[in-house]
Amino acid sequence: MARRIEYFGDPVLTLAQVAYQCRVEPEDMEPELIEQIIIPGVTAQCESKTGAAIRGAVYEEDWPANFVSGHALDVGQATQIVSIMSQQPDGTWAEQAGPFELQQGQRESYLFFPVARPPGPLRIRYKAGLYIDLHPGVRNWLLMAAATIYRHPEMFLVGQTLAELPSAFLDHLVADITVPPRF
Incomplete structure (x- = not known):
């Protein structure tokens, strides 16, 4: 969530x-x-x-390791990825530079990793808001x-x-x- x-x-x-x-x-x-x-x-x-x-807001959600590339973000109307962090074996978080792509549908937005999804749990921060x-x-x-x-x-x-x-x-x-x- x-x-x-x-x-x-x-x-x-x-x-x-x-x-x-x-x-x-x-x-x-x-x-x-x-x-x-x-x-x-x-x-x-x-x-x-x-x-x-x-209303425009910044959201953060955690993805377990089993969420694959192309999984939908929890909040609809996502417009921009702010950051993606991956959890390291020692428990720390490291920022991932990409590449990644946000595809917006009418109701949901999907996060794709064209090359390879970073391993382990991810923490994704993104902007979302309805163009009213x-x-x-x-x-x-x-x-x-x-x-x-x-x-x-x-x-x-x-x-x-x-x-x-x-x-x-x-x-x-x-x-x-x-x-x-x-x-």
């Missing part, structure tokens, strides 16, 4: 977009609620539901989720976290980027 190391770039929604979706003027909204709870909350829900990185303009359904999912939570906070806000949204219609908006189960 990949670990998110850090986000980079701006959040995928803005206060103005959420205000427009809610048909409310931005100055009439509670900016802290929208920017610190609702936007991060719906982004995290979408990432959890799809298995794809929605190519997936307007995802933006619509996020905006509908944010507006629903804003309009009905008593149903979805639990302390500083969000409860899950109903999924029948909304799931189809993110189907294009949903990573298939890996069992």
Whole structure:
């Protein structure tokens, strides 16, 4: 399972977009609620539901020795390999210079080693994030989720976290980027 190391770039929604979706003027909204709870909350829900990185972030995952060249990375929408480290016999980690190739599919990205996969366990660090303009359904999912939570906070806000949204219609908006189960 990949670990998110850090986000980079701006959040995928803005206060103005959420205000427009809610048909409310931005100055009439509670900016802290929208920017610190609702936007991060719906982004995290979408990432959890799809298995794809929605907001740009750096991830790190460990591959056991039996993962071969061409194996899929855990998080969908991977765009760039930052580093590949291989575990040495003494337990230390050494950076691998390559060659390697990241092939991006619609839902998953695959890491290939054209010459030979380094032996032993690998630690792969990569950047991932959705180019939201190519997936307007995802933006619509996020905006509908944010507006629903804003309009009905008593149903979805639990302390500083969000409860899950109903999924029948909304799931189809993110189907294009949903990573298939890996069992």
